Amino acid sequence: MQLSHTLAAVSASFDDPNLVSAAGLVPIMRLADEAGLTALAQDRLSVPTDKGANAGAKIATLVGGMTAGADSIDDMDLVRHGGMSTLFDRIYAPSTLGSFLRAFTFGHVRQLDAIASRFLVGLAAQAPALAPATSSNYVFVDVDDTIIEVHGHKKQGSGFGYSKVRGLNALLATVTTPESAPVVVAQRLRRGSCGSPRGAGRLIADAIATTRRLPGLQQQKILLRADSAYYGHPSISAAINAGADVSVTARMTSTVKHAIATIPDNRWQTIQYTDAIFDEDTQRWISSAEVAEVPFIAFSSQKKAHQVPGRLVVRRIPELNKKDVDQPGLFDLHRFHAVFTTADSQLLDTVAADKTHRQHAVIEQVNADVKASALAHLPSGKFTANAAWLVLAVMAFNLTRTAGAIAGTGLAKATTTTIRRAVVTVPARIARSARRLVLHLPESWRWEPQWTRLFDHTHSPQPDRPADPFSVR
Structure with a gap:
């Protein structure tokens, strides 16, 4: 590819108020709203009002920015350009969002954990393909931790763990079925020097409880898979006591x-x-x-x-x-x-039990995925702000995964980066026609069918849904 000879003289000007670079946020944030993101955050977060006013809109801004590719506080300017203020209400500045996150305490992070769990259940209700019922003997909950590298001595809780690099330790639990890609059902940020099994028992109990609330998995048997770091009474008993x-x-x-x-x-x-x-x-x-x-x-x-x-x-x-x-x-x-x-030998014989356990490595793909997206950095010096950032990154990951499941055709099991490139960061020009907003998207866009499927899913008429102000061309 080379520059056209007809463009010998080119000029550029950042002056169009009707252009947006991430038109995919229109159906995706509609999906998030239908799953209850803004309402859950507004009702369940008790951050002090001087920093936490309109918590629902601030959480939605953070998740939307991460979905569009933000991996730091400053990157939240991704959602503040061109016609974004025409498409969305109450988009907050990075400085406001940073102050909001720094106001979090450990209790507020736990409130955000509960919001993330309920949000995932809402997403699964909107997209049954996200965590579908399966004819397989088990659905799989995988647990593993990963080190998120940080630099400097001012990050609270940072230290040298098993990876021998300075960082903070993120413990994740995912749920996977043979028909679907993993989604994260529980998460916890810990000191960088802590041992892998520290606090795993509580996280495992939370993960299994969330899995049992997912609409497609309520009657499924659950198998917890983990490596030798979690071979201990607290972790194993937590799973067994939860019925897995x-x-x-x-x-x-x-x-x-x-x-x-x-x-x-x-x-x-x-x-x-x-x-x-x-x-x-x-x-x-x-x-x-x-x-x-x-x-x-x-x-x-x-x-x-x-x-x-x-x-x-x-x-x-x-x-x-x-x-x-x-x-x-x-x-x-x-x-x-x-x-x-402890799996039933009638459901998993010797060979199947070994093969099934080896598939536990799927969680490594999730670790790599989130660390290549919103968890590329932990942006604050304050530990609880970074803990909240981890939960928000997981919510953005699950939201993106849901969008991929709805879009289908090559995106159902794709990475966050691929889904973002295909259906999120799509440029568009906003126009108005007959009191409606019209999004004009690029002609010959490779993923037009997938984008259209996602848009139609979130903007099709529903009895309890207000009239749709958007159309697409």
Whole structure:
């Protein structure tokens, strides 16, 4: 592509009050309003009135700005240009929004957590494809934490964690079905130096409670998946007490190693794994990886109330780094990966339990997604303001995911960046015709069908919806 020769003399002027760069916010913020975002924030946030007046509109401005691509307070100017004030009421300046966030206390952050949970339920009601009922045996709640890097010493709570970089620790829980992409059902910001399982029990209980309120998942069985950092009584018991089964990587303790050593050689089954080949003649996988299971009681050294019966599902592969010993033992010849699960063996047999647990890695994609969007920065020096920013970033992520689910055709499981590029940051010119606002969008826009589907979904006539003031051309 090169500049047209007919544009030898080009001039530019920022003087058109009817242009907008993110016309997709029209249907998306309508969707947010229908899901209750503004009303929930206005009713449930008790930030002092000197900083928290019109909390609903301020929260909507922050979420809208993040949806359009803002990853800092100053970036909220994204929603204050051209004809945005014609399309939206009460758009607040970045300085006002910064003062609003700095007024948050821990209690206000917890209020925002409750708003985020109810907002997700509202979004799922607007878009059943977001978290649909499934014929699968389980829906999956995944828990993991990630370090959000910060710079300087003035960020409250920042420290060096397992990643060896200065940052703050974000703990997330997502829900996934075989038919849908993950959405975040719970979140918590913690000190950068805190251990991964700190406070996980409460977050897990909140995540399962929110999952059970989603319209499509109210009758589904839930399986909590997590890595070895959460192999502890508080996390596992929180899930079980909430009515979920668990699938958690077990640490290689002496008890676990003893259980593995009791597995007979004839119990190991080959599985589809890296470089596996399926033999059509024998109808079996030719693979270096094998799985087996053995009954197991987790935390057997603790008091009886803390002991959890279940199964130990073990995967083994040959040890490639051979140890220089005369008589190699079992753990010299193989590498083992053990998973403790309480899942019903009739619903998840040994092979299925191992494969299902490996799919826990889907939460890493969510971590990368939010950190490439609104969580690219934690903008404040105050910890509670950053904690509120995390919750707002999650709300923007879920809102964008909902828009993608409604738009469909390649966007239902796309990343935030792809959905934003396709249906959010679409330029448009505002015109007026017959007392209606008309959005003129670019001709030959690649994602016109998806954008139109999203717009029609949010602006179609409904019995309890006011007359639509918009049309699109």
